Amino acid sequence: MNPFPISDVLFYALCVIFAVLVFASSTIAVLGWRFPQKDWLELRQRVRTWWWIVAVFVLAISVNRTISLLVLGFVSFLAFKEYLTLVPTRRTDHLPLLWAYLAVPIQYFWIWDGWYGMFIIFIPVYAFLFLPMRMVLIGDTQGFLRAASTLHWGLMTTVFSLSHMAYLLVLPTDVTGSMKGDGALLVLFLVVLTQFNDVAQYLWGKSLGRAKIIPKVSPNKTVAGMLGGALTTTLLGLMLGPVLTPMSMAHSAMAGLLIGVTGFIGDVVMSAVKRDLGVKDSGDLLPGHGGILDRLDSLTYTAPLFFHFLRYLYY
Amino acid sequence: MAAASPPLARLWHNALRLAFIVGVAWPVVLVWLGLTLRHRERLPVKGPAIVVANHNSHLDILTLYTLFPLSKVLNVQPAAAADYFLRHKLLAWFATRVIGIIPVVRGGASKRNDPLEGCYAALEAGRVLVLFPEGTRGEPEQMSELKSGLWYLGRRFPDIPIVPVFMHGLGRAMAKGAHIPVPFFVDVHIDRLLPWQDDKTAFKAELQARFTALQRKAAVLAEEPKGAPDAPR
Numbered sequence: 001m002n003p004f005p006i007s008d009v010l011f012y013a014l015c016v017i018f019a020v021l022v023f024a025s026s027t028i029a030v031l032g033w034r035f036p037q038k039d040w041l042e043l044r045q046r047v048r049t050w051w052w053i054v055a056v057f058v059l060a061i062s063v064n065r066t067i068s069l070l071v072l073g074f075v076s077f078l079a080f081k082e083y084l085t086l087v088p089t090r091r092t093d094h095l096p097l098l099w100a101y102l103a104v105p106i107q108y109f110w111i112w113d114g115w116y117g118m119f120i121i122f123i124p125v126y127a128f129l130f131l132p133m134r135m136v137l138i139g140d141t142q143g144f145l146r147a148a149s150t151l152h153w154g155l156m157t158t159v160f161s162l163s164h165m166a167y168l169l170v171l172p173t174d175v176t177g178s179m180k181g182d183g184a185l186l187v188l189f190l191v192v193l194t195q196f197n198d199v200a201q202y203l204w205g206k207s208l209g210r211a212k213i214i215p216k217v218s219p220n221k222t223v224a225g226m227l228g229g230a231l232t233t234t235l236l237g238l239m240l241g242p243v244l245t246p247m248s249m250a251h252s253a254m255a256g257l258l259i260g261v262t263g264f265i266g267d268v269v270m271s272a273v274k275r276d277l278g279v280k281d282s283g284d285l286l287p288g289h290g291g292i293l294d295r296l297d298s299l300t301y302t303a304p305l306f307f308h309f310l311r312y313l314y315y
Numbered sequence: 316m317a318a319a320s321p322p323l324a325r326l327w328h329n330a331l332r333l334a335f336i337v338g339v340a341w342p343v344v345l346v347w348l349g350l351t352l353r354h355r356e357r358l359p360v361k362g363p364a365i366v367v368a369n370h371n372s373h374l375d376i377l378t379l380y381t382l383f384p385l386s387k388v389l390n391v392q393p394a395a396a397a398d399y400f401l402r403h404k405l406l407a408w409f410a411t412r413v414i415g416i417i418p419v420v421r422g423g424a425s426k427r428n429d430p431l432e433g434c435y436a437a438l439e440a441g442r443v444l445v446l447f448p449e450g451t452r453g454e455p456e457q458m459s460e461l462k463s464g465l466w467y468l469g470r471r472f473p474d475i476p477i478v479p480v481f482m483h484g485l486g487r488a489m490a491k492g493a494h495i496p497v498p499f500f501v502d503v504h505i506d507r508l509l510p511w512q513d514d515k516t517a518f519k520a521e522l523q524a525r526f527t528a529l530q531r532k533a534a535v536l537a538e539e540p541k542g543a544p545d546a547p548r
Contacts, residue, residue, distance in 0.1 A: 085500040284351045
């Protein structure tokens with residue numbers, strides 16, 4: 001049945017995702033044909049972009065470790081670049097900014113190498129100490145603290161946090177003797193649940209609930225939307241966890257809840273940043289979606305938290 | 316000038332230019348930086364035409380090259396300062412053969428010597444001429460005063476379309492004096508045709524107004540809140 005050099009579980013999981021996309025595309029085609037007077041451009045763009053995202057994602061998890069880390073490292077690079085394009089930077093920091101970019105390939109190299117100890121401290125310790133030093137050598141003190149902090153915050157979210165998703169790929173496989181510890185499936189679990197949670201939160205929030213959960217940041221988010229979304233994600237986690245990961249049913253449900261709640265937090269934290277900077281979307285990279293950070297915002301929280309949850313319990 | 320070289324040399328220079336565009340301009344502008352293009356359909360792909368752009372960085376011309384399809388890009392040539400690009404032999408070779416500039420002598424106008432001679436020839440040969448009417452890169456992300464060369468070109472060829480292009484972010488990525496570009500996403504806006512007019516001051520004011528409007532649009536897109544950052548996609 002499975003003609004590709006990937007595990008059967010991954011193959012069937014990808015088939016399901018493919019079916020969902022085909023369903024979405026054909027639904028829009030039918031809707032556009034039935035109601036031609038309405039404007040379907042944005043929805044159409046959004047689904048077309050989803051095809052691209054899934055294609056890149058499949059490439060990122062199903063060939064080999066080197067390809068995976070190149071693709072995911074490039075995604076971090078794009079996210080970091082989008083972040084730096086948005087925030088104010090000082091002209092004098094030209095070289096420190098280049099050094100900060102250099103942290104991306106280095107961080108992903110530690111992952112490729114499987115050096116956990118370095119992976120986990122490289123950005124929080126070494127990059128954190130090095131970049132201000134490099135800035136001091138230039139000697140511009142005007143706006144120093146602000147420049148150093150925004151730079152480090154960007155590295156922590158777009159490179160350090162996101163790279164946890166990549167580290168899932170190099171965790172030792174088969175910890176439970178069940179052949180279920182495949183890294184690609186762990187990434188699949190994390191990403192599917194996180195993206196599903198975004199949609200579930202939105203749909204629940206649209207359909208019920210009046211009490212705003214955090215009106216100053218996101219006026220459209222309701223308590224019911226948040227709870228409904230998190231519970232739906234918990235359910236999906238409960239169903240997928242035992243299939244895709246080495247986790248027991250109880251732990252799978254907990255992981256689902258964790259992703260549901262922290263995905264929401266990642267979303268609103270990035271919303272707060274965008275609101276602070278006065279933009280609606282973080283960029284234009286993904287037609288119909290906005291920028292790449294608009295798509296990865298929840299993952300900046302769910303990736304490290306799910307990673308450590310899983311690692312503590314199973315590795 | 317490339318037009319005067321023997322066919323074999325011309326072929327070689329064209330191959331070099333294409334290799335430079337595919338091997339340097341594309342990776343630097345499209346991968347290292349990243350481009351958002353607004354109104355691609357307004358770009359005059361076929362010559363003769365004049366593209367006028369703001370000038371902040373050496374990356375400007377690389378960015379403009381990436382906008383054109385590979386089959387048409389050899390027909391695009393920027394006018395650039397002779398005193399800067401013809402400083403020494405190697406640079407002159409690189410600038411005229413590989414980048415493909417048309418050297419213009421700054422402030423060299425006299426009765427006998429028209430500095431725009433090369434530009435006239437290019438337009439007559441059906442080229443897409445790129446002009447940076449600020450004349451110099453200046454302060455990053457700030458416009459300098461516009462020069463009059465464009466008006467003289469327009470007077471000679473009143474029917475050739477003039478298209479303003481505004482690039483936002485390249486001065487930030489690589490300002491004067493910097494050697495390695497810092498990756499930032501770059502916005503490129505292509506404007507509607509700019510009609511040439513007899514009144515030189517009015518024409519320059521109109522061009523300035525176009526650039527100011529595009530600059531404001533780019534700044535607004537980057538800064539002004541457009542509503543709740545909310546709905547998931």
